[in-house]
Amino acid sequence: MADGRGIPRYLVSAGANRHDAPLLGPTVEGLGTLGPLPVDMTAHLDRGYTGTPTRALLDRLGLAAVIARKGIPAPLQVGKRWVVERTQSWMNGYGKLRRCTEKIAAVVDFYLFLAAAYVVTRRLIQEARTRYRWPTQPTTRRLK
Helix, strand or coil, X not given: CECCCCXXXXXXXXXXXXXXXXXXXXXHHHHHHHCCCCCCCEEEECHHHCCHHHHHHHHHHCCEEEECCCCCCCCCCCCCHHHHHHHHHXXXXXXXXXXXXXXXXXXXXXXXXXXXXXXXXXXXXXXXXXXXXXXXXXXXXXXX
């Protein structure tokens, strides 16, 4: 689960070749541990979440959802989901996560949380670079 800026908020690990829909419940319920959820929170989901159990879970949790419909071609970077897809590609860019053969769940969780820490650190540095500029700061990363 990522916020609107692409920062991972809560992670749930699972084995390879598992569908994402059963992991939606633990992920959304885990968000409650971070504090109260916003009243107007909307979940943007892809076509794999169109089933009745997913809709029942979202209704039980009181969340609004925008779910892409099957059979209707979606434009590139639909709605606000592209931020989450970008975060997922960053997380998958770390080699140990791409070819994780560990059998111990704690080790898999460690690699997942380490990748999330890298993503958050990169985002914080990027935001600080653009927010806290001073007049004589060089425009390139390389100092001359």
